[in-house]
Each structure stands twice: as C-alpha cells, then as structure tokens.
Amino acid sequence: MSSVAPATAPTATPPRIATWLPPVRFGAVDDRVVRRRIGVIWALLFFNVMSYAKQETIFPIPSVLGKILTQGALALAFVLALTVNRKLVVRPNTFLVLASILAVAALMVSIRDEVSIIGSDYRAVRLIVFVSVLWLLTPWWGRKDMFLMRCQLRALYIVLGMVLVGLLIDPGKALAFQGRLQGTIWPIPATQVAHYAAVTGGMTAVLWFAGLLRRNAAAVMFLCSVVVLLLTHTRTALVAMLIAILVAALSLFTGRKRVRKVLATFAVVALLSGVVLLPALTHWFSRGQSTQELSQLTGRTIVWTELIHTPQPIDNVIFGNGLSNNSFNGLPIDDSWLSVYEDQGLLGDLICGLIMLSLLLIAAFKPRGPAKALALFLLVYCLIASVTETGLGQASTYMLDLATAAALLMPGAPGLLSGRRGLEGPPGGLEPA
Numbered sequence: 001m002s003s004v005a006p007a008t009a010p011t012a013t014p015p016r017i018a019t020w021l022p023p024v025r026f027g028a029v030d031d032r033v034v035r036r037r038i039g040v041i042w043a044l045l046f047f048n049v050m051s052y053a054k055q056e057t058i059f060p061i062p063s064v065l066g067k068i069l070t071q072g073a074l075a076l077a078f079v080l081a082l083t084v085n086r087k088l089v090v091r092p093n094t095f096l097v098l099a100s101i102l103a104v105a106a107l108m109v110s111i112r113d114e115v116s117i118i119g120s121d122y123r124a125v126r127l128i129v130f131v132s133v134l135w136l137l138t139p140w141w142g143r144k145d146m147f148l149m150r151c152q153l154r155a156l157y158i159v160l161g162m163v164l165v166g167l168l169i170d171p172g173k174a175l176a177f178q179g180r181l182q183g184t185i186w187p188i189p190a191t192q193v194a195h196y197a198a199v200t201g202g203m204t205a206v207l208w209f210a211g212l213l214r215r216n217a218a219a220v221m222f223l224c225s226v227v228v229l230l231l232t233h234t235r236t237a238l239v240a241m242l243i244a245i246l247v248a249a250l251s252l253f254t255g256r257k258r259v260r261k262v263l264a265t266f267a268v269v270a271l272l273s274g275v276v277l278l279p280a281l282t283h284w285f286s287r288g289q290s291t292q293e294l295s296q297l298t299g300r301t302i303v304w305t306e307l308i309h310t311p312q313p314i315d316n317v318i319f320g321n322g323l324s325n326n327s328f329n330g331l332p333i334d335d336s337w338l339s340v341y342e343d344q345g346l347l348g349d350l351i352c353g354l355i356m357l358s359l360l361l362i363a364a365f366k367p368r369g370p371a372k373a374l375a376l377f378l379l380v381y382c383l384i385a386s387v388t389e390t391g392l393g394q395a396s397t398y399m400l401d402l403a404t405a406a407a408l409l410m411p412g413a414p415g416l417l418s419g420r421r422g423l424e425g426p427p428g429g430l431e432p433a
Contacts, residue, residue, distance in 0.1 A: 035147065037084050038140060042151035044077035045133060049397050050159070053187040055177070058170050066187070071126070074395075078129055081136035091138040094358045095406035096131060102351045102393060103127040106344055110322040120322030123394065127323070130395035134403050142410035149203075149374060152404045156200040157221070160228055162186060163193055167231075178287075181231035191389060194234030195397060198241035198385075201225030202377050206248045209259050210370035233287050240384035248377040255368055300334045300388065307338055320345035326390040336386035340393035352392045355402065356383055362409045371408040378405040 052066035107124035140147060166184035167174040173184045180190040188196075201222050208218035229238055252259045289298065307328045312321075326332060326339045333339040340348040359379050366372045378401045382392070391398035 034084050037080055038137065038147070039151050039154070041077045041080045041084070041133065041137065042148065043155055044073040044080070045130070045400060046152070046155040046159075046397075048074040048077065048130070049395055049400060050186065050188065050192075053189050053192075055182060055187045055189070056173055056184070057187050058166060058173060058184045061187070074126060074129055074133070077133050078136075081133045085136045085139060088136070089139050090135045091141060091410065093138065093141070093406060093410055094362075095355055095402065096135055096138065098351050098355045098358070099131045099134075099399070100128075102344065102348060103131050105319065105347060105351075106323050106393075109319050109344065112319075120324065123323035127395050130399065138410075141407035142412040144412060146371060146374070146408060148407045149404055152400065153200070153203055156196050156203075159183075159186075159188070159196050160193075160200055160225065163188065163196075163228060164224065175231075178233075180233045181228060190232045191234055191237070192397070194229055194232035194237035195385065195389065197225045197229040197232065198234075198237040199378070199381060199401060201229065202241045202245050202248070202381060203374060205245050206252075206373050206377050207370070209249055209252050209256055209262070210373060211256070211258070212370055230284070233284070235285055235287075236385055236388040240381045243384060244377045244381035247380045248373040251368060251373045251376055252370075303328055303331045303333060304335060304338055307333065307342060316345065318345045318347055320348055323394060326394075333390060334388050336390050336392035336398070339390040344393055348393050355392075359402065359405055359409065363405075366409055375405040375408040378402070378408075 048070055050070060052061075052063065052070055054063065103124065106127060107121070110120040110124045137148070162185045163174075163181065163183050167181060170184060174181055176182070177190055181193055182188060182190045183193055204213065204218055204221045204225065207213040208215065208222075213221075229241070246263075249259050249263060253263070320341070320343045323343045324339075326334075326343075328342060333342065337349055337352070340352055344351075356379065359375070363372055363375045363379060366375075382398055382401050386392055386398070389398075390396075
C-alpha cells in the first residue's frame with residue numbers, strides 16, 4: 001500500500017505594495033473609474049493646501065494665477081466629490097465631527113467680528129468646504145487596501161519629485177533661501193518641503209517594516225526623502241520623523257522580525273558612531289546660529305510671549321479673532337497651538353486637542369497591523385511638528401495628514417454605496433512577498 005504524502009497548506013505571505021503603487025486591479029469598471037476620480041479629488045485637496053509662496057521660481061508664475069489655481073482646486077474637488085457620492089452617504093466619525101465644529105465656530109467668529117470677506121470669512125468658508133469634501137469621501141475610509149493613504153503617498157512622491165527636479169535644473173534658486181532647499185518649479189517654502197519629505201520618508205519606512213514595500217524601492221524612496229529633509233535644514237521635521245518612526249516601529253515590534261533587527265542595528269550603530277558624528281550633527285542642528293538664537297527658537301519665543309501677554313476681551317480669549325494667515329503683528333507665529341489660540345481661542349485649542357487625543361486613543365486600542373502603525377506615525381509626527389509649525393486649525397497639509405490617519409483607523413464598510421464588495425474589495429494594490 002503506497003503512502004501518500006499529506007497535502008501541506010500554502011504558507012501565508014504578507015502582502016506587499018507594488019513599487020510604483022499601481023491602481024487596484026479588482027472590481028467592475030465603474031469602480032475603477034470611481035477610484036481614479038477619488039485619486040484626482042485627493043490630489044486637488046493636496047494642491048489646495050500647497051499655499052502659493054512668494055518666492056522665485058524657475059518658470060515665473062503670476063501670484064494671482066497661482067492663488068486662483070490652488071483655491072480653484074478646492075471647488076473642483078467638491079464638485080467631483082458630489083459626482084462620486086451622489087447619494088450623499090457619509091460615515092460619522094469623531095475626527096470630522098470635531099473638525100466640523102471647528103469650522104463652523106471659525107465662521108461664526110468671523111461673522112461676529114465683521115472681518116473682510118477676503119480674509120477671515122473666506123478662510124472659514126474654505127475650511128467648511130474642505131471638511132465637506134472629506135465627509136463625502138468617508139465611504140472609502142477604512143478600506144483594507146488603505147486606498148486614501150496610497151493617494152496621499154502618491155501626492156507626496158510627486159511633490160518631492162518636483163522639488164528634486166528643480167534642484168537639478170537650478171541649484172542656485174533651489175538653495176537661495178539661506179542655503180535651505182525649497183521648491184522652484186512650484187513655490188514651496190523650505191519648511192513645507194521638510195514636512196513633505198519627513199512624512200514621505202516615515203510612511204515609506206513604516207510600509208517596509210510592515211512588509212508592504214520592497215526593500216530596494218523602500219531604500220531609494222527613504223534615502224531620497226532623507227536627503228531632501230537634510231537639505232531643508234529643518235530640525236523639528238527631522239526630530240519628529242525619527243520619534244514618529246520609532247513609535248510606529250514599536251507598535252510592530254512583537255510581530256515583525258525585521259523591525260526588531262532594524263532597531264537593534266540602529267541602537268548599535270548609534271552607540272558606536274555617536275561620538276564620531278556628534279560634531280557634524282551639532283553643526284547641522286545649529287545652522288550657524290548663536291546660543292541666544294537657539295534658545296529663542298530663531299525668534300519664535302519672542303512672538304509667542306507677546307501673543308500670550310497681549311490683553312484681549314474675554315470673548316476673544318475664548319472664541320478667538322477669526323482665521324488669519326498665522327501671523328501676529330506681521331510676524332509668523334510658527335506654533336499651531338498658539339496660532340489656533342489667536343484665531344479660534346481656547347475653544348479652538350480644546351477641539352484640536354480632542355482631535356489628537358481621540359485619534360491617539362483609537363489607535364491605541366486598534367489591533368496591531370500596518371494601518372495602526374501608519375496612523376501612529378502620522379499622529380505622533382503632527383503632534384511634535386505642531387510645536388514649531390502651523391496648520392492644525394485650518395485647511396492644511398496637517399488636516400490631510402490627520403484625515404489620512406483617521407481613514408486608516410476607521411473600520412471598513414463593504415459595499416456601503418453600491419451594495420457590492422467592489423467598493424471595498426480585497427487588499428488591492430498589494431502583492432505577495
């Protein structure tokens with residue numbers, strides 16, 4: 001009697017995102033059209049928060065045209081969002097509920113103070129439309145393929161690609177601002193370039209930790225992001241990225257062998273080379289500034305002190321003075337929490353704090369996995385970077401980062417609009433290792 005070898009079950013291999021993050025290959029044709037349209041909507045939202053900066057570019061773009069293009073992108077995104085969600089189906093979530101309260105409160109303050117429609121009122125209406133587009137996209141939050149995260153990552157890759165192309169075409173203009181890298185094809189300030197580079201590098205690292213990105217592709221993308229980040233000489237973005245990657249890696253520590261190996265290798269390398277690299281790191285962090293400038297955070301603390309100690313009526317302390325351009329007496333505030341305090345008062349800071357706290361609590365209780373790690377990276381990065389950057393209380397890159405984190409943390413809802421699995425589907429865009 002011949003013996004038959006028992007059939008062995010195929011070993012499960014972790015999915016992997018394709019190198020170029022291609023479109024998801026499943027579902028009906030109309031589903032593919034919807035996904036493409038959502039990708040365009042997200043790109044328009046991203047373009048809208050790329051504020052037109054007044055700086056020299058390789059191809060001169062009139063300021064009026066630049067502002068029309070960025071602000072018109074939001075209107076087009078809203079119209080397209082209505083075409084993909086004609087039934088106006090939305091999924092309630094804490095993040096957008098709090099963001100909506102923040103937007104409505106900002107509009108009420110602007111109307112109360114009778115501020116010019118060109119200023120505070122317009123910014124408040126813009127925030128309301130921005131949040132409305134996010135509401136219309138909520139049926140696609142929580143997808144297994146992390147579709148909106150991939151849309152965000154694609155936009156970041158494109159922007160960083162433009163920055164690097166500008167650097168290659170005209171290094172003089174790209175490094176004209178105190179030797180710090182800035183966008184010259186589209187005018188992007190050095191600090192904003194640093195934000196894009198840090199988030200791109202961090203998300204790439206987390207995807208590789210989770211086994212969703214090939215090693216070679218991840219290495220190239222991560223190194224390019226780090227090079228761009230270092231060329232911007234933005235200290236907060238670098239520190240925030242490193243700490244956020246560490247937190248995300250720790251969330252995967254027990255389930256991913258490569259995470260444990262990388263953290264152990266990094267600890268050994270840091271201990272062995274720390275003394276040798278310390279002078280170079282000190283020089284990079286100092287940026288040629290004096291001890292007094294460093295202690296004042298490049299003059300930021302002076303502005304912060306004046307803002308806090310400026311007398312205001314009690315209703316302005318509670319509700320703020322209306323959305324502004326994140327400045328105080330003509331000087332940049334460069335702190336999200338103080339900027340929100342100036343614009344939306346203590347109420348605004350409370351709502352922003354609740355947004356961050358609620359998302360962190362949801363992430364803490366979410367099962368271990370790539371979505372949780374990516375969300376933790378984005379949340380920790382935004383929390384640290386908000387100390388020296390603005391954007392938490394307005395339509396900004398920060399708002400998109402937090403929306404991406406909220407979409408990753410939300411549970412899926414298969415067939416919410418169509419009654420089929422096509423809108424949810426399997427982990428599309430993911431390839432076996």
